[in-house]
Amino acid sequence: MSIETATKSEKQGAKASLLSNVNFAQIYRKYGTVLIFIGICILASLLSPTFLTEANLTNVLRQVVVVSLLACGVTFIIILGHIDVSLGSVLALCGVIATSVMVMTGSVVLAVCAGTAVGVLTGLINGFVITFFRIPSFIMTLAMTTVARGAVLLYTGGSPITGLGDFKIIGQGSLGPVPISVLILVAFVILSWVLLNKTKFGRYVYAVGGNERASRASGINPDSIVVKAFILNGILCGVAGIVLMSRINSGQPAGGVGYEFDAITAVVVGGTSLMGGTGTITGTIIGAMIIGVINNILNLLNVSSYWQQIIKGLIIAIAVILDVWTKSARNKKKA
Amino acid sequence: MKLFAKLALACAVSVSALSTGAASAAEKFIVGYANMADTDVFVMARKNAFIEAAKSDPAVEVNFSDANNDASKQLDQIDNFIAQKVNAIVVVPVDYQGIVPGVEKANAAGIPVIALGIQSAGGKYTFVGSKNIDAGRLQGEFMKANLPKDAKILYLEGTPGLSHTQERKKGFGDALGRTDVKTLASLSANYDRAEGMKVTEDWIQSFSKFDGIIAANDQMALGALEALKGANRVKGVLISGVDGVPDALTAIKAGEMSQTIFQDAAGQAKAAFEVVEGIKKGEQPPAERLVPFASITKENVNQFIKK
Known part of the structure; x- marks a missing residue:
């Protein structure tokens, strides 16, 4: 499917939904995650009087920053029809290198640059190996998971880095009532949104994810798009690592x-299909907020950690079921 | 590799024979030390302490192996020690269940086994180490003595499904034994600093007042401390962790944390070597040789910081 036909068929889809009025699958596609988010928030405020307080909401925002940053980056990867399972270890590697540079130089700027640079490097390696050797991204990033974790353990000898000084401002400081980490997130969400929606790169990401062969035929170089997306993803991992290590005031x-x-x-709950080709940054952020609110309310209600794991697993299963179901409903409609 | 080891052994034996004159190869008492993983900071510190302790008796020679956290590799290494007919085996088991065949084989070969730090689920051996339940107990005793009347507390659990997570919690509950103290909540933070911080942030929102946070390790305790600092609620909250990591010691010295429990690597290594010496003298080895945890508070923190 080329870009032109993609938009055309989407327009047709929109027309069809207008004509047939209420159709659950269509509504879920468009507003599902927002509705679920609002529903969960209402439920949470009924279950716990603490939930809707300003302090708790700021708290939830602060807590979702790291996962939201990762989710923004991996949204590009998933729209491309790829996956990255190395986020957590790459985050640790970037964050620890940043803290270590902080301890060595005492400069927050150098620390941030070093952490981000490691993200760029790992993203470049992931993207290059996947496209050059035609390796499934799942396998390559799985390999990166253990390599990055091994590297960070080797580098630190297994013990945390401490004595970070001013570094903790990034994750713990605030400008007025707004935490700096939340401002960082907002900046990167806007950046990701603009990249995905307002640039040629973003349109190519959808095109390659929708149908790689067709995109190649229409003159796009899919490999270069994939590598760029992995580098972007790496940068966001780096930023997430820096925010996390700064928040806990030590390189772990x-x-x-x-x-x-x-x-x-978060990405899948936010409506991005694991098959590639569709997805939005706004959906991802709402997905991350849903997860953050659920984590928060489960803790506020003192739900045992055993149940928390089960509940989280069920949520991802339900989100994927809805994804597949609404998609097949739409396809049937087209046919 | 084996040949090299034999050569090294031969050299060591001949050198010691020259130096002591009386000691011959037959009189050397050989100990096989099967380590769990040389990459683990604590386990490695204990191994180094054992090497130090072994220097006190020139008639004892220690051969080392490293299983790198692989239970089956460790069994092979124990087989090697049995084949070498060592006089005693010290093993830091990779796995409580996985080590049993190795212990049983050594039993059958008549070689005494010392399980260091971690027990074995079966076979005959001497356990040298500390019991996790005691770490919890020391936390409980401290809180019992120091919490105000009608105190409210929170407990940060370790990773669910691990035996020491259960034991530390149980030890704490057993020793606290105060009916006026109320546990507001108990949640897992997976021994992780970021998660400890997150859970505590949520607690700060739910509970307007609490007097103590007890964590199953120092990282979670330090995460809780960061959360309390962020909310300006450090004052009046007793925080206790387990491990005695440098960060925790600094926090105790600064009066921000109240207690940590120190697992004594050197003490365990020394005790293990004493059991080895006993076996060498022909004594019947005990079933258990416990090395107590040390409770570190503001009063004694300085002596641990120096180490």
Whole structure:
């Protein structure tokens, strides 16, 4: 499907939905995640009087920053029809290198640059190996998971890096009532949104994810798009790592384990299809907020950690079922 | 590799024979030390302490192996020690269940086994180490003595499904034994600093007042401390962790954390070597040689910072 036909068929889809009025699948496609988010918030405020307080909402925002940053990056990857399971370990590697540079030089700027540079490098390696050797991204990033974790353990000798000084401003400071980490997130969300919606790169991401062969035929170089997306993803991993290590005020080589799970869940809950070709940044952010609110309310209600794991798993399963179901409903309509 | 080891052994034996004169190869007491993973900071510190302790007796020679966290590799290494007919085996088991065949084989070969730090689920051996339940107990005793009347507390659990997570929590509950103290909530933060911080931030929102946070390790305790600092609620909250990591010691010295529990690597290594010496003298080895955890508070933190 080329870009032109993609937009045409979407327009047709929109017309069809207008004509046939209420159709659950269509509504879910468009507003589902927002409705679920509002529903969960209402439920949470009924279950706990604390939930809707200003302090708690700021708290939730601060807590979703790291996973949201990762989710923004991996949205590009998933729209391209790829996957990245190395987010958590790459985050740890970037964050620890940043803290280590901070301790060595005492400069926040150098620390941030170093952490981001490591993200760029790992993204470049992932993207290059995947496109050059035609390796499934799942396998390559799985390999990167253990390599990055091994590297960070090797670098630190397994013990945390401490004595970070001013570094903690990034994750703990605030400008007025707004945490700096939340401002960083907002900046990167806007950047990601603009890249995906307002640039040629973004349109190519959809095109390559929708149908790689067709995109190649229409003159796009899919490999270069994939590599660029992995580099962008790496940068966001780096920023997420810096924010996380700054927040906990120490470089934790064992940090970030399983964060890729939360990030990918956020993306899928946010309506991005794991098959590639469709997805939005706004959806991803709402997905991340849904996960953040659920984590928050489960803790506020003191739900046992055993149940929390089960509930999180069910949410991802339900989101994927809805994704597949609404898609098949739409396809049937087309046919 | 094996040949090299044999050569090295031969050299060591001949050198010691020259130096002591009386000692011959037959009189050397050989210990096989099967380490769990040389990459683990604590486990490595204990191995180094054992090497130090072994220097006190020139008639004892220690051969080392490293299983790198692989339970089956560790069994092979124990087979090697048995084939070499070592006089005693010290093993830091990779896995509580996985080590059993190795212990049983050594039993059958008549070689005494010392399990260091972690027990074995079966076979005959001497356990040298600390019991996790005691770490929790020391936290409980401290809180019992220091919490105000009608105190409210929160408990940060370790990773669900690990035996030491359960034991530390149980030890704490057993020793606290105060009916006026109310546990507001108990949640897992997977021994992780970021998660400890997150859970505590949520607690700060739910509970307007609490007097103590007890964590199953120092990283979660330090995460809780960061959360309290962010909300300006450090004052009046007793925080306790386990491990004695440098950050926790600094926080205790600064009066921000109240307690941590120190697992004594050197003490465990020394005790293990004493058991080895006992076996060498022909004594019947005990079933258990416990090395107590040390409770670190503001009063004694300085002596641990120096180490």
